[in-house]
Amino acid sequence: xxxxxxxxxxxxxxxxxxxxxxxxxxxxxxxxxxxxxxxxxxxxxxxxxxxxxxxxxxxxxxxxxxxxxxxxxxxxxxxxxxxxxxxxxxxxxxxxxxxxxxxxxxx
Amino acid sequence: xxxxxxxxxxxxxxxxxxxxxxxxxxxxxxxxxxxxxxxxxxxxxxxxxxxxxxxxxxxxxxxxxxxxxxxxxxxxxxxxxxxxxxxxxxxxxxxxxxxxxxxxxxxxxxxxxxxxx
Numbered sequence: 001x002x003x004x005x006x007x008x009x010x011x012x013x014x015x016x017x018x019x020x021x022x023x024x025x026x027x028x029x030x031x032x033x034x035x036x037x038x039x040x041x042x043x044x045x046x047x048x049x050x051x052x053x054x055x056x057x058x059x060x061x062x063x064x065x066x067x068x069x070x071x072x073x074x075x076x077x078x079x080x081x082x083x084x085x086x087x088x089x090x091x092x093x094x095x096x097x098x099x100x101x102x103x104x105x106x107x
Numbered sequence: 108x109x110x111x112x113x114x115x116x117x118x119x120x121x122x123x124x125x126x127x128x129x130x131x132x133x134x135x136x137x138x139x140x141x142x143x144x145x146x147x148x149x150x151x152x153x154x155x156x157x158x159x160x161x162x163x164x165x166x167x168x169x170x171x172x173x174x175x176x177x178x179x180x181x182x183x184x185x186x187x188x189x190x191x192x193x194x195x196x197x198x199x200x201x202x203x204x205x206x207x208x209x210x211x212x213x214x215x216x217x218x219x220x221x222x223x224x
Contacts (some may be wrong), residue, residue: 001168034210036152043201043217044144044152049210076166087152094157094165096142101151 004099023088032092111134116218129202140205145198
């Protein structure tokens, strides 16, 4: 199975900061990489699909990049509602593994 | 409105069985890929299983041979039959319409399964 790693596992940031989260796959997954946001007690929410496509309704401060094995989620200017945990997920193989998550909290 | 509503969670003893349901509205389950994802208390997301529109099914190694994903086209509902349950299967279980390269959307609200004696 394809293994996914994320870094950092957590970070503290302030409103207005630029935040970057990295996701790495254990083998090439082309652009089959999705990003989700999850807040406590809530279901995950799709933010980015196909590595860099913004899901409808998601603010443009969120962006994704990368292909192959290395991917990045960037929040250009962190807003109060962005404090959450972010997960990457590969959908390249028949087993759609998630990364371990990155928790973004308030500095 | 496109919506998923899970049900069927609860408390079950180790070794027991449970069937989760995921009722869909606003789209046709059989025309889509559908997934189950779980989240143990305080832990991250773990992909569990997918059923393709053509009927092929795939499972995480942790549940293979114990869990079965299926659907009832007449009820537009997805199921997860869970047998030989273990304490480590305790989690909130989510269903989602799986888009593959276009991601999973929407998700249900989740249903809690607790495996304990």
